[in-house]
Amino acid sequence: MENLLSVQNLTKRFGPVTANDGVNLEVRKGEIHCLFGENGAGKSTLSSCLYGYYRADSGVIRFKGEVAELNSPADALRLGIGMVHQHFVLVSNFTVLENIIVGSAETGLFLTKSDARRKISELCENCGIRIDLDREIWELSVGEQQWVEILKALYFGAELLILDEPTAVLTPQQSDQLFRILDGMRKRGLSIILISHKLREVMQSDRVTILRKGRAIATVETSETTAEAITSLMVGHKVNKHVRDRSVEPTGEVLAVDRACAIGEWGEDILKDVSFNIAHHEILGLAGVAGNGQKELFETLMGVRALSSGGFSLEGELITKPTSREMLDRGIGFVPDDRFLEGLIPEFGTAENLILGWQRAREYCRGPFLDRRKMDALARRKIEEFKVVTASADLPVERLSGGNAQRIILAREFLHSRGLLLANQPTRGLDVAASEFVYEKILEKRASGFAVLLASEELDDLLRLCDRIAVIFKGRIMGIVRPEETTLLELGMMMAGDASDVQRTVQ
Amino acid sequence: MLELMQGPLLISILAAMVRIATPLLFSAMGELVTQRAGIWNISVEGTMLLGAVVAYVVASTTGSPWLALLVAVFACALISLIMSFVTIVLKAEQFVAGLALNLLASGLTLFWFQTYVIGREPPKFAGFEQVDIPFLSDIPILGPVLFSQRALTYVSFLLPPLVWFFLYRTRYGLEVRCVGENPKALDVKGLGVGRRQCLAIMFGSLMSGLGGAFLMLGYSDRFVPDLIAGRGWLVVVAIIAGNWMPFRIVGAIFIFALLEAVGIHAQVVGVAIPHHVFLVLPYVASLALLAGLRSRTHQPVALGVPYSRE
Numbered sequence: 181m182e183n184l185l186s187v188q189n190l191t192k193r194f195g196p197v198t199a200n201d202g203v204n205l206e207v208r209k210g211e212i213h214c215l216f217g218e219n220g221a222g223k224s225t226l227s228s229c230l231y232g233y234y235r236a237d238s239g240v241i242r243f244k245g246e247v248a249e250l251n252s253p254a255d256a257l258r259l260g261i262g263m264v265h266q267h268f269v270l271v272s273n274f275t276v277l278e279n280i281i282v283g284s285a286e287t288g289l290f291l292t293k294s295d296a297r298r299k300i301s302e303l304c305e306n307c308g309i310r311i312d313l314d315r316e317i318w319e320l321s322v323g324e325q326q327w328v329e330i331l332k333a334l335y336f337g338a339e340l341l342i343l344d345e346p347t348a349v350l351t352p353q354q355s356d357q358l359f360r361i362l363d364g365m366r367k368r369g370l371s372i373i374l375i376s377h378k379l380r381e382v383m384q385s386d387r388v389t390i391l392r393k394g395r396a397i398a399t400v401e402t403s404e405t406t407a408e409a410i411t412s413l414m415v416g417h418k419v420n421k422h423v424r425d426r427s428v429e430p431t432g433e434v435l436a437v438d439r440a441c442a443i444g445e446w447g448e449d450i451l452k453d454v455s456f457n458i459a460h461h462e463i464l465g466l467a468g469v470a471g472n473g474q475k476e477l478f479e480t481l482m483g484v485r486a487l488s489s490g491g492f493s494l495e496g497e498l499i500t501k502p503t504s505r506e507m508l509d510r511g512i513g514f515v516p517d518d519r520f521l522e523g524l525i526p527e528f529g530t531a532e533n534l535i536l537g538w539q540r541a542r543e544y545c546r547g548p549f550l551d552r553r554k555m556d557a558l559a560r561r562k563i564e565e566f567k568v569v570t571a572s573a574d575l576p577v578e579r580l581s582g583g584n585a586q587r588i589i590l591a592r593e594f595l596h597s598r599g600l601l602l603a604n605q606p607t608r609g610l611d612v613a614a615s616e617f618v619y620e621k622i623l624e625k626r627a628s629g630f631a632v633l634l635a636s637e638e639l640d641d642l643l644r645l646c647d648r649i650a651v652i653f654k655g656r657i658m659g660i661v662r663p664e665e666t667t668l669l670e671l672g673m674m675m676a677g678d679a680s681d682v683q684r685t686v687q
Numbered sequence: 688m689l690e691l692m693q694g695p696l697l698i699s700i701l702a703a704m705v706r707i708a709t710p711l712l713f714s715a716m717g718e719l720v721t722q723r724a725g726i727w728n729i730s731v732e733g734t735m736l737l738g739a740v741v742a743y744v745v746a747s748t749t750g751s752p753w754l755a756l757l758v759a760v761f762a763c764a765l766i767s768l769i770m771s772f773v774t775i776v777l778k779a780e781q782f783v784a785g786l787a788l789n790l791l792a793s794g795l796t797l798f799w800f801q802t803y804v805i806g807r808e809p810p811k812f813a814g815f816e817q818v819d820i821p822f823l824s825d826i827p828i829l830g831p832v833l834f835s836q837r838a839l840t841y842v843s844f845l846l847p848p849l850v851w852f853f854l855y856r857t858r859y860g861l862e863v864r865c866v867g868e869n870p871k872a873l874d875v876k877g878l879g880v881g882r883r884q885c886l887a888i889m890f891g892s893l894m895s896g897l898g899g900a901f902l903m904l905g906y907s908d909r910f911v912p913d914l915i916a917g918r919g920w921l922v923v924v925a926i927i928a929g930n931w932m933p934f935r936i937v938g939a940i941f942i943f944a945l946l947e948a949v950g951i952h953a954q955v956v957g958v959a960i961p962h963h964v965f966l967v968l969p970y971v972a973s974l975a976l977l978a979g980l981r982s983r984t985h986q987p988v989a990l991g992v993p994y995s996r997e
């Protein structure tokens with residue numbers, strides 16, 4: 181089969197960091213080609229070089245047999261290379277339509293949108309994407325925003341489409357839908373480079389190239405390999421899947437939520453009569469499609485969003501008007517779902533991020549000043565313990581790869597929390613090994629007596645980790661089930677709001 | 688205070704308001720486009736001053752106000768290349784670059800003024816004359832307020848709708864707003880961010896120059912170094928108070944202008960309120976406006992943030 185794209189010896193450095201080190205890659209016409217590698221392996225950098233967004237320091241890129249000079253995305257677009265970036269590149273107060281058409285000359289000088297609207301509506305229909313073109317981006321859920329990004333690329337109509345972790349924020353159902361779209365494209369002879377950390381998706385590709393520490397170490401035919409094989413190629417050793425220790429039984433009660441309700445900005449119910457409890461030594465899973473109130477539930481528990489009625493009790497003490505300061509002081513650990521927006525201050529270094537929220541604590545201060553020496557010592561300890569890959573403790577965390585940034589949040593929350601840990605999508609965007617690391621740490625907390633609320637869209641993971649799983653849909657708890665008494669199908673139905681014959685709640 | 692409300696005086700106040708507001712409209716609409724492209728160019732004051740100086744020199748040597756206007760606008764467009772180079776190519780702090788330009792403009796002006804102007808016979812020059820629009824200028828109250836003004840005043844009335852149309856109804860306007868909100872979003876579509884920002888700075892600068900030149904040629908008979916007297920800063924405040932929306936900015940400017948007009952007339956009539964109170968009124972008003980309008984901010988998200996890929 182002929183090669184659409186061939187990359188030889190591509191090297192890209194950022195200062196002292198070599199993100200891509202002599203990478204070779206070949207993409208055939210009409211294939212889905214996966215890039216698979218740990219966080220920080222250089223997948224995004226490679227894609228950005230192929231898209232002309234970054235300029236490679238050296239190396240040759242051939243497209244359709246001819247050497248391609250890729251100095252800017254304009255060059256890539258002209259050749260027929262499109263890309264969906266890992267982090268959204270959307271204008272949040274533009275409408276969906278405006279985000280798609282901005283920069284295209286087709287609308288003419290006076291923004292005649294009708295043609296574009298028709299074309300996009302058709303595209304949506306063919307792909308089975310339902311989205312209101314006139315809503316502004318900030319009103320959409322992250323999943324919907326991801327569809328907008330995908331639509332932007334499809335609208336342009338590329339011959340080679342690069343998708344950098346498009347499914348990180350999609351549900352399994354949505355990811356299946358994306359794969360149906362990609363499959364259609366593949367049949368039409370288009371090629372796709374797909375980056376994903378989810379093995380289920382990687383295994384649907386034609387070929388996989390494995391990157392490790394900036395080098396492409398192997399390219400394999402997917403049909404001739406297994407998920408375990410490519411995982412161990414990627415990390416260099418076997419990855420153990422952790423499961424909860426069933427010999428430890430949950431006891432007592434740490435958190436009891438009683439008919440909690442919250443109202444949204446337009447007066448709609450975002451949480452409706454939410455009740456559940458979590459014991460010591462227990463992980464309660466929270467399953468649900470993103471945007472069904474998970475984020476709001478975490479926010480109310482952390483005291484950053486007001487309850488309209490109901491309340492919760494912590495270690496038996498009733499709390500109706502929580503404040504975030506109080507919740508921090510009570511030792512609740514919180515891992516938010518958006519790490520750079522809510523979990524970290526991107527411009528700060530590791531040391532500063534590690535004490536965020538506890539900067540007033542005596543142990544990090546000397547009089548009115550921060551005690552740099554203690555902070556640095558702490559940073560050094562935690563970098564080692566959590567195996568954070570960073571050039572120094574002062575490097576702004578925005579320069580770290582997603583997995584490494586996540587480790588800093590975990591290190592901070594684990595260090596300061598006592599008794600209760602709230603984790604919202606803690607493994608989003610993390611590679612297989614990093615996810616397992618996070619799970620291992622959470623299980624350690626369970627073993628030491630913590631109560632954990634763990635929200636995730638990865639049902640397989642919830643099933644092996646959790647003592648019980650609550651399913652949330654449109655702000656309501658559809659039911660709470662035990663992993664050994666349920667199935668993926670049942671969970672899926674409850675997540676879609678159909679609980680007609682599964683309505684039950686186990687204590 | 689009551690005497691200010693009387694007929695002829697009221698008309699005079701309103702006419703003064705329009706006179707004060709319109710040069711500012713040019714600067715404000717220009718600066719709005721610049722800021723919508725994500726560049727916080729605070730050199731409005733200095734650029735207006737430059738426009739005024741150039742207009743004064745050309746008008747007094749050639750005697751043609753229109754030529755003076757043209758040269759002033761051209762000079763300000765040229766000067767904007769400094770701002771573009773420093774902020775887009777060197778990616779320097781925009782605020783600092785703007786401040787530096789302001790200081791440079793006022794310093795050079797003072798130097799020029801003290802060396803070449805002071806102590807000499809002030810040259811005669813012809814400014815813009817009042818143009819009465821037939822029939823319309825005869826309407827009571829409205830006529831003298833709106834239709835017995837300078838030609839450029841009438842142009843300035845058209846400007847906000849034009850800028851609005853450009854920003855919200857044309858492809859280039861959408862691209863400019865996109866650059867101010869998220870430059871990467873335009874960059875990844877293969878369109879140049881720097882070029883658009885450079886053009887936006889140039890537009891803002893030439894409009895500021897136009898405003899300054901208009902102030903000089905329309906309403907002054909001689910040059911004084913503090914001709915602009917903080918109006919450039921008022922423009923920047925008006926943009927914030929107007930929440931980066933064209934018509935709200937126009938509203939803010941007219942409120943400032945009204946306050947100033949009242950201040951001037953109060954002085955003439957001899958109201959027993961110190962003059963300085965009226966001088967601070969526009970600023971107090973803008974603070975009140977800012978605190979009062981608690982709507983969603985329309986400040987461009989990437990305003991003042993230099994853009995680079997790596």
Ligand SMILES: Nc1ncnc2c1ncn2[C@@H]1O[C@H](COP(=O)(O)OP(=O)(O)OP(=O)(O)O)[C@@H](O)[C@H]1O
Nearest residue numbers: 194199219220221222223224225579581582583997
């Ligand atoms: N703009 C930048 N400046 C400095 N270093 C960078 C920059 N972008 C990436 N890096 C570094 O280059 C390496 C590769 O990063 P890259 O984002 O390509 O990884 P990735 O494989 O996409 O990881 P992830 O799975 O977390 O998205 C990392 O070590 C990262 O810290």
Ligand SMILES: [Mg+2]
Nearest residue numbers: 223224225266
């Ligand atoms: Mg990446």
